[in-house]
Amino acid sequence: xSKLFNSPKIDQLxxxxxxxxxxxxxxxxxxxxxxxxxxxxxxxxxTLEGKDTExxxxxxxxxxxxxxxxxxxxxxxxxxxxxxxxAIAKKALxxxxxKVASVATAFPSGxxxxxxxxxxxxxxxxxxxxxxxxxxxxxxxxxGDYQYVFDEIALIKEACGKARLKVILETGELGTPDQVRRAxxxxxxxxxxxxxxxxxxxxxxxxxxxxxxxLEAIKDHYQKTGKMxxxxxxxGISDAKTxxxxxxxxxxxxxxxxxxxxxxxxxxxxxxxxxxxxxxxxKTGAYQSADYFSKD
Amino acid sequence: xxxxxxxLKTYKLxxxxxxxxxxxxxxxxxxxxxxxxxxxxxxxxxKDFRNAVVAARKAQQAWSSRSAFNRGQILYRIAExxxxxxxxFVELLGKExxxxxxxxxxxIESLIDRIVYYAGWTDKFQQLFSSVNPVASSHFNFSxxxxxxxxxxxxxxKVGFEGxxxxxxxxxxxxxxxxxxxxxxxPTSAITFAEVLHHSDxxxxxxxxxSGDRDELATHIAKHMDVNALLYCGDDEKLLKELQTxxxxxxxxxxxxSAEDNSEEYLESPYRIQEFLETKTTWHPxxxxxxxxxxx
Numbered sequence: 001x002s003k004l005f006n007s008p009k010i011d012q013l014x015x016x017x018x019x020x021x022x023x024x025x026x027x028x029x030x031x032x033x034x035x036x037x038x039x040x041x042x043x044x045x046x047t048l049e050g051k052d053t054e055x056x057x058x059x060x061x062x063x064x065x066x067x068x069x070x071x072x073x074x075x076x077x078x079x080x081x082x083x084x085x086x087a088i089a090k091k092a093l094x095x096x097x098x099k100v101a102s103v104a105t106a107f108p109s110g111x112x113x114x115x116x117x118x119x120x121x122x123x124x125x126x127x128x129x130x131x132x133x134x135x136x137x138x139x140x141x142x143x144g145d146y147q148y149v150f151d152e153i154a155l156i157k158e159a160c161g162k163a164r165l166k167v168i169l170e171t172g173e174l175g176t177p178d179q180v181r182r183a184x185x186x187x188x189x190x191x192x193x194x195x196x197x198x199x200x201x202x203x204x205x206x207x208x209x210x211x212x213x214x215l216e217a218i219k220d221h222y223q224k225t226g227k228m229x230x231x232x233x234x235x236g237i238s239d240a241k242t243x244x245x246x247x248x249x250x251x252x253x254x255x256x257x258x259x260x261x262x263x264x265x266x267x268x269x270x271x272x273x274x275x276x277x278x279x280x281x282x283k284t285g286a287y288q289s290a291d292y293f294s295k296d
Numbered sequence: 297x298x299x300x301x302x303x304l305k306t307y308k309l310x311x312x313x314x315x316x317x318x319x320x321x322x323x324x325x326x327x328x329x330x331x332x333x334x335x336x337x338x339x340x341x342x343k344d345f346r347n348a349v350v351a352a353r354k355a356q357q358a359w360s361s362r363s364a365f366n367r368g369q370i371l372y373r374i375a376e377x378x379x380x381x382x383x384x385f386v387e388l389l390g391k392e393x394x395x396x397x398x399x400x401x402x403x404i405e406s407l408i409d410r411i412v413y414y415a416g417w418t419d420k421f422q423q424l425f426s427s428v429n430p431v432a433s434s435h436f437n438f439s440x441x442x443x444x445x446x447x448x449x450x451x452x453x454k455v456g457f458e459g460x461x462x463x464x465x466x467x468x469x470x471x472x473x474x475x476x477x478x479x480x481x482x483p484t485s486a487i488t489f490a491e492v493l494h495h496s497d498x499x500x501x502x503x504x505x506x507s508g509d510r511d512e513l514a515t516h517i518a519k520h521m522d523v524n525a526l527l528y529c530g531d532d533e534k535l536l537k538e539l540q541t542x543x544x545x546x547x548x549x550x551x552x553x554s555a556e557d558n559s560e561e562y563l564e565s566p567y568r569i570q571e572f573l574e575t576k577t578t579w580h581p582x583x584x585x586x587x588x589x590x591x592x
Contacts, residue, residue, distance in 0.1 A: 286545065287346050289522035290353075 005146045007185045008220075010177035010213055019208040022249040032244065033282055036275050039243040040067060041074040042261045044101055044232065046269045047081060047296070048108075048200065057085045059296050061092035068276050068293075071283065076272065077261035078131060082107070083120060086127035101131035101166070105156060108170075108199035110135035114152060121159045132156070133166045135199060136183060138173045146186055153190035166194035166232055166265075169214075172204045177213055184217035194230035200267060205235025208249065215253040228257065234267025240278040243271060307483055309338050309507065310490035312351035313500025318344050324509070326481055329394025337483040340508035342516040345475065348504035349522055352446045352473040355501030360443045360471030364419035367469055371415035373496040374465075378408050381492065388485045389457055406560075407461045413564050414465040421470065421569050429577070436580040441573040443471035444549060445524035448517050450510055450539075451479040452530025454555035458563075459529040460486055463553075464493075464503055466568040467527070475504045477517070483507035511535075518542035525549040525572055531556065 027035055045064050047056060057079075064076045078099035079089050089100045102124035106112035112120075121132055134156050140148045157165050167187040171180050187195050195214055198205040211233045218229045231250070237243060243266060250264055258264050273295075277288040308315040320341035326334045359367075378385065382404055390400040422441055429437040447467050451459045456479050467474050478486035490505045506513075518526060518539045526548055528536055540550050551571045553562075562568075 286519035286521055287349070287516070289520075289546065292521060 005182060005186065007178070007182040007217075010181050012177050012209075015177060015209045015213055019212045019249065022208065022245045022252070025245065025248045027244050027248070033279065035244050035247055036240055036279050036282075037073060038259065039240070039247060039266065040272060040275050041077060042265050043076040043272050043275075044078045044080040044234075044265050044267045045076045045272060046079075046200070046234075046267055048103060052082065052085060054085070054088050056296060057081055057088050058092045061089055061098070063272075063294060063296060064093065064098045065096045067272060068280070071276065071279055073276070073279065077265055080133065080267065083124040083127070083129070086124050086129045090128040099130040100128065101133055102127075102129040103133045103135075103168075103199075105134040105152075107133070107135055107168075108201040110137050111139070114155070117152070118155065118159050121156050125159065125161055125163050129163055131164045131166060131194075132160050133168055133196060135168045135170060136187065138170055141174070141179075141183060146182070149183075150186050150190045153187055153192060157191040164193040164230075165191065166196045166230070167192040168196045168199055168234075170199055170202065171197050171206075171210045171214075172202045177210070180210055181213055181217055184214050185221075188217060188221050188229050192229060194232050194265070196232040196234055196265075196267065198233075198235040198267075200235035203236075206233035206237055206267075208245065211246065212249055212253065215250065219254055222254075228263060230263040230265065231258070232265040232267055237266055237268050238270040238274060240271075240275045243275060304335065307335060307337055307487040307507070309340055309344060309348075310487060310494070310503070310505040311344065311348045312355075312504065313494065315487075315490070315494075318508075319347070320344070324480075326483060328391040328481075330391075332391065334391065334481075334484050337507050340477070340506040340513070342513060344506055344508075345477075345513055345516060346520075348475040348506060349446060349448075349520060351501035352475050352504055353522055355499055356443070356446055356471075356473040359468070359473055359499055359502045362471075364422065367471065368415045368418035370497050371411055371418065371465060371469055374492055374498070375408050375411040375415065377492045377496050378404075378411065378489070381488070382408070384488060385485060388488060392482050392485055393456060403458065407458060410462060410564055411465045414469050414569070417566055417569060418469040421566050421573075424566055425570055425573065425575075431579070434582055436582045437577065438580070439575050439577040441470070441570075442576050444572050444574050445472065446522060447472045447474040447525045447527060447572055448520070448523045449474055449476040449527045450514060450517065450529065451477065451482075452510070452528075452532065452555055453479045453481045454531070455479065455529040455553070455558070456482040457485040457489075458558065459553070459555075460489065460505075462563045462568070463527055463529065464489075467572050468498075468502055470569055470573055472525075472572050473502045473504075475506065475517075475523075477506045477508060477510060477513055480508075480510065514539060515542055518548070519545065521546045523548060525551060527551045527553065527572075529553045529555065 067073050075098050078101045080101040083102050086102045104121040104124050105117035169183045174180050273293045280288050308317050318338040318340050322339040323336045324339045385404045386400045426440045431437045449463045519542050
């Protein structure tokens with residue numbers, strides 16, 4: 001086996017305990033407000049459902065640009081949609097600075113031929129996607145065919161052209177932390193601009209220990225090569241407090257350089273509303289109700 | 297076993313079907329009517345209240361979509377369980393309110409009967425308060441009652457445990473969920489009642505009971521945007537006015553039960569149920585103009 005696929009072993013208990021420590025950080029007042037605003041600016045507002053319509057995508061784009069008109073808040077980082085919705089989103093977001101990310105490569109299962117996956121990617125890029133979220137072939141990975149997984153990521157990266165590539169490992173299907181670390185290393189070496197935990201379609205999605213171990217993989221790569229790779233936990237992060245814990249973990253693992261939407265994203269559909277509710281609570285002093293915030 | 301040390305019960309909060317300690321870690325030491333200590337009791341914080349409202353909101357819809365008959369069955373089950381722990385309640389109430397055991401027993405028995413009374417009403421109040429309305433157009437017009445949503449209850453010391461039982465049994469029977477702050481002097485009976493609720497098939501989150509300081513929490517309760525109605529049982533005019541002012545932002549309904557009016561006629565009445573209902577009126581098109589005989 002190539003040395004590339006020989007990733008370090010993970011101390012699972014140590015990882016879990018270390019990740020749990022970040023939950024004890026108390027972030028209040030000014031720091032909380034700044035953290036919440038930073039979190040908002042890192043969100044990939046996501047709609048990935050079979051029932052998505054053009055109207056729903058346009059509505060989501062509007063929300064991306066106008067999170068809350070009564071609060072001084074940034075826009076989200078990007079909208080994340082299926083390839084056939086890219087053109088719609090691109091048009092709706094024109095001039096706003098909000099990027100369009102598209103899932104590709106037979107998302108979410110990735111169970112298709114290489115040709116179809118490349119065509120899927122090309123479709124999204126041609127329609128103007130700024131970012132591509134691909135899934136790895138978990139079946140091949142489990143068969144031990146790491147070279148196949150590596151080559152596939154490299155090919156998709158090539159097909160992306162100028163678009164940045166996020167590689168979804170779907171950690172919930174990888175099993176052990178050792179496997180997650182190996183998949184992270186493969187993705188990073190094959191040219192991923194971001195590594196991403198999950199599709200959001202299976203449980204468990206993003207967890208703090210898994211994210212921490214992927215951050216460690218990024219850190220090791222950075223220390224060896226000086227090349228930065230971004231991180232995107234996705235799925236299951238739905239409240240502001242958890243988002244702040246992730247930011248604390250990011251800062252203490254990778255440092256200040258990663259604290260922007262260029263290098264860190266939250267893949268989430270519900271998180272934005274909870275963060276807005278917390279910010280509004282800070283402003284008015286009253287706990288908020290979901291009734292007063294737009295659903296999509 | 298002459299030197300046996302009694303095992304004392306820790307009274308904690310009741311939130312989302314669990315008995316957590318207050319997140320604040322604080323406690324207070326209330327005294328019974330004769331000056332003896334009632335123990336170390338959780339002094340709930342505004343965050344405990346917030347968590348309780350989240351639980352109540354989450355539970356409310358499923359609770360209100362249960363059949364009215366089933367809600368009645370569960371209320372009756374609560375009465376059954378209270379009856380089986382009657383001796384304990386008699387003792388606790390005697391301590392808290394300084395009643396003789398005969399007086400305490402008759403009060404507890406009347407409260408058990410009150411729960412049975414409201415259990416009977418769950419599938420009957422709709423017939424009493426709904427109506428078919430005459431209108432001057434070709435519509436069949438009818439009004440139905442729906443629960444108002446999440447109700448918060450504040451109890452003064454004077455109303456004590458009686459107010460608590462009456463409020464819970466009249467409010468949840470129609471499908472509301474609630475967060476109740478027990479009066480400062482009745483935490484032991486209140487939390488024991490929570491244990492009764494807990495093993496009576498009442499879904500988690502429908503009733504949440506906190507113990508603590510009324511004056512500390514009152515404003516936060518009144519200002520909370522996700523609370524639909526607030527019941528104040530007591531006679532502090534200044535507090536009532538403050539509740540009314542603070543609650544204006546989300547047009548929260550404020551209901552006031554005076555401690556003076558503790559007659560059975562007042563506390564056992566379908567109008568106590570009606571206070572926590574919303575009316576929904578439907579205009580259903582029909583072929584006949586109002587006034588002429590219907591075709592069906």
